Amino acid sequence: MDPTSLHGDPFIDPINPELPQRSRSPEDSTLIVGRTASLTLATDSLIVLDEAFAQKTRWNCFGFLRNGNCYRLSTECILTTTESRNTQAIPFYNILWAELSNCEITIRYAKLTATNVVRVSSINYPIEKPTHPHAIFWVESLLDRAYRKSQRKKRIKVLINPFGGKGKAQKWYLSDIEPIFAAARCKTDVERTQYRGHAVEIAQQLDPDAFDVVAACSGDGLPYEIFNGLGKKSNARRALEKVAVVQLPCGTGNAMSLNLNGTDSPSVAALCIVKGIRTPLDLTSITQGDRRTLSFLSQSVGIVAESDLATEHLRWLGSQRFTYGILVRLLRKTVYPCDLAIKVEVATKSEVIEHYRRALTSQPLPEQRRDSLDSQNSDDPLHATGLPSLRFQTVNDKLPDGWILFPYDKLGNFYSGNMAVMAPDTTFFPATLPNDGCMDLVTVDGDISRIASIRSILAVESNKFFDMPHVKYQKISGYRIIPRNQKDGYISIDGERMPFEPFQAEVHRGLGTVLSRSGHVYEGPNVVGSSSETA
Numbered sequence: 001m002d003p004t005s006l007h008g009d010p011f012i013d014p015i016n017p018e019l020p021q022r023s024r025s026p027e028d029s030t031l032i033v034g035r036t037a038s039l040t041l042a043t044d045s046l047i048v049l050d051e052a053f054a055q056k057t058r059w060n061c062f063g064f065l066r067n068g069n070c071y072r073l074s075t076e077c078i079l080t081t082t083e084s085r086n087t088q089a090i091p092f093y094n095i096l097w098a099e100l101s102n103c104e105i106t107i108r109y110a111k112l113t114a115t116n117v118v119r120v121s122s123i124n125y126p127i128e129k130p131t132h133p134h135a136i137f138w139v140e141s142l143l144d145r146a147y148r149k150s151q152r153k154k155r156i157k158v159l160i161n162p163f164g165g166k167g168k169a170q171k172w173y174l175s176d177i178e179p180i181f182a183a184a185r186c187k188t189d190v191e192r193t194q195y196r197g198h199a200v201e202i203a204q205q206l207d208p209d210a211f212d213v214v215a216a217c218s219g220d221g222l223p224y225e226i227f228n229g230l231g232k233k234s235n236a237r238r239a240l241e242k243v244a245v246v247q248l249p250c251g252t253g254n255a256m257s258l259n260l261n262g263t264d265s266p267s268v269a270a271l272c273i274v275k276g277i278r279t280p281l282d283l284t285s286i287t288q289g290d291r292r293t294l295s296f297l298s299q300s301v302g303i304v305a306e307s308d309l310a311t312e313h314l315r316w317l318g319s320q321r322f323t324y325g326i327l328v329r330l331l332r333k334t335v336y337p338c339d340l341a342i343k344v345e346v347a348t349k350s351e352v353i354e355h356y357r358r359a360l361t362s363q364p365l366p367e368q369r370r371d372s373l374d375s376q377n378s379d380d381p382l383h384a385t386g387l388p389s390l391r392f393q394t395v396n397d398k399l400p401d402g403w404i405l406f407p408y409d410k411l412g413n414f415y416s417g418n419m420a421v422m423a424p425d426t427t428f429f430p431a432t433l434p435n436d437g438c439m440d441l442v443t444v445d446g447d448i449s450r451i452a453s454i455r456s457i458l459a460v461e462s463n464k465f466f467d468m469p470h471v472k473y474q475k476i477s478g479y480r481i482i483p484r485n486q487k488d489g490y491i492s493i494d495g496e497r498m499p500f501e502p503f504q505a506e507v508h509r510g511l512g513t514v515l516s517r518s519g520h521v522y523e524g525p526n527v528v529g530s531s532s533e534t535a
Contacts, residue, residue: 031138033105033125041141045089046107048123053086093275095146096120096184098139103127105135107142108183116265117176120183149519150275156181157211158190159199159226161218161251169250173217176267177248184274193222203229208239213515215273217266219251220297224494227283227512231294236387237511240283244513245296246273253495255297259419260516262523276515280435282418283511285387286493287394288503292387296512297494298417299439299505301481302336302446305492333453335412335446336489339482341405343392345438346475349466352440355475356431356527359520388508392478395504399480412446414481416505420522425461431473431527434516437509438475445470463525480504 029041036051090109098107104126111121127135143152162170170192181188189211193199203214203226214230216222223245230239247256247269254264260279261272284295300308346355392400399405416439417429429440444456448470459465466473482502483489491498517523 028134028137029141031105031127031135032131033127037125039105039107039125039138041138041145042089045091046095046142048088048090049086050088051086053088092142092145092148094118094271095142096180096271096274098142098146100127100132100135100139103129103132105139110180110267110271116263116268118180118265118267118271120179122183147275149277150515151212151278153185153187154212154274155187155210156189156213156215156273157206158188158215158217158248159202159222160190160192161199161216161222162192164218164222164251169217172250172266173248176265177217177270180267180270180274186274193218197225199225200229200232203227204232206230206233206239206243208233208235208242211243213244213246213273215246215248217248217250219249220247220253220255220495221251223247223256223296224496227294227296231283231387235385237385240512241280242513244276244278244515246276246515248273253423255419255422256514258421258424258524259522260514262517264424272517273515276517277519279514279516279519280510281512281514282435282437282439283508284418284439285390285506285508286498286503287390287396287506288498288501290396292390292394293493294387294512295418295493295505297419298415298422298492299494300416300492301338301414301483301490302411303334303413303444304415305490306334308492308495309490309497333412333447333450335410336414336483337407337409337485338411338414339405339484340408340411340414341399341403341480342441342474342476343400343403343478344474345477349473352431352473352475353527355436356433359433359436360528388511390506392504392506395480395502400478403480405480405482408443410445410447411443412448413442413444415442416440416476416479417442420526421524427463427525428460428465430463430466430525431475432522434514434520434522435510436475437507438477439505439507441472441474441476441479443472466527476507478504478506 031039033039038049040047040049090107094110096108096110098105104124106122106124108120108122110118113119158173160169160173165172173190178188191202193202199216199222206214206229208230214226216226226245227240230236230243230245233239246260247254248266249257249264249269250266257269257272258264260276261269263269263272281296284299286293286295286299346352392403415428417432418439420429420432421427422429428442432440448456452468452470456465456468456471459468465471480502481504483491483500486500489500491500491503
């Protein structure tokens with residue numbers, strides 16, 4: 001339930017209704033500023049009443065609108081006609097900071113200035129000396145409402161990929177992101193990556209006590225490197241738990257931000273990170289040969305991997321290159337034979353839907369969720385030191401007990417995901433959850449009809465892919481895949497090409513940490529309400 005909807009009285013603190021009576025009175029919710037203005041803490045917005053205002057409308061700048069049990073991002077400025085010309089409403093979510101200085105109050109907030117772009121704006125009013133003690137209390141109440149469960153004044157290590165976003169990442173950081181961090185009183189340390197793998201080295205040397213967040217100003221490649229760099233530390237478990245990894249979307253692929261923030265706008269994502277809630281994230285160990293890496297996003301073999309990695313020369317098409325690559329291979333009825341073994345946790349679509357529904361109704365506080373995950377891993381001798389031990393061992397060992405390796409001669413697509421959205425309007429995994437201890441697995445045969453193939457592409461954009469009868473959807477905790485009858489091919493781990501050889505995957509529940517809007521689910525479309533509830 002949205003905390004702001006708990007009470008009908010707009011002057012009752014929606015975050016902490018148990019505060020002393022003084023904090024809940026209308027008088028204490030209003031601060032008189034100057035002779036003709038006042039500031040009032042309403043249910044979900046700061047109401048600015050000023051006789052000097054001349055506009056006829058007020059803006060409800062950029063907010064998150066509740067839709068069922070999840071939030072969707074409102075990226076348009078909502079204009080609401082009012083009876084008075086002297087009122088402005090600023091959503092608490094947009095409030096970046098407020099402070100008193102020299103008998104003056106300054107409130108900085110994120111204001112929508114163009115489609116999907118926010119900029120720092122501010123209001124200033126004088127405070128009369130007799131009201132100063134009340135003003136101190138009022139400012140703290142405003143910040144409580146503005147930040148809710150989120151940490152204030154985050155310490156952020158920013159890594160900028162200067163080649164990201166066709167070379168515009170540095171520009172976007174300076175113009176769209178840095179001003180928002182500064183206005184929110186975040187402490188930043190900025191470093192530019194110089195070469196592929198540099199972020200791995202930086203994260204491996206990072207002091208986890210020095211920063212709350214590592215922010216990748218890039219596409220999805222830099223977060224992948226950061227997770228793996230933290231995973232190489234001698235205290236990897238503690239580092240991955242303590243330091244939240246986030247994305248400032250400045251690359252070609254921005255799936256991480258789309259899932260956690262609901263946007264691929266750099267400025268809007270910066271606001272979301274300022275207000276983000278610490279959220280445990282499942283990470284997946286990939287063993288291949290003698291290597292062990294961490295995956296946070298997805299793994300694919302077959303049509304998705306080939307459509308992504310084999311179309312690098314078509315980057316000028318933007319996200320459309322991926323659609324083009326899939327369409328060409330679907331029409332060819334390309335198959336990718338392999339041997340496959342899976343540890344299934346939720347076997348049918350109807351059970352997957354019920355699993356997701358249960359997660360929506362259970363929303364523990366972030367610290368309670370982390371404590372629960374820690375207690376599950378308390379018997380691990382490597383807890384809080386290195387990475388967790390591998391329950392299923394590696395790809396080089398014998399199959400784990402209960403696993404059966406079976407041939408899959410007509411595999412068209414093997415796609416395992418830990419996040420729902422892979423690109424704008426591309427939801428492959430609508431039932432994924434940040435920390436349920438499972439990957440969501442989609443498999444599709446490669447010999448389905450061309451008409452079914454085209455319908456599949458259209459179904460992804462309309463969020464009906466889950467419902468397609470030829471799409472098999474399961475929740476799994478591990479798998480082993482062995483490609484065969486091909487000398488070379490494509491394996492994609494978080495969008496990075498891996499050697500075309502057998503590999504094994506295993507989920508570690510809540511091993512990583514991110515910042516998200518809700519604290520427990522991804523933004524965007526989900527499986528609840530899907531038209532298909534059959535196996």
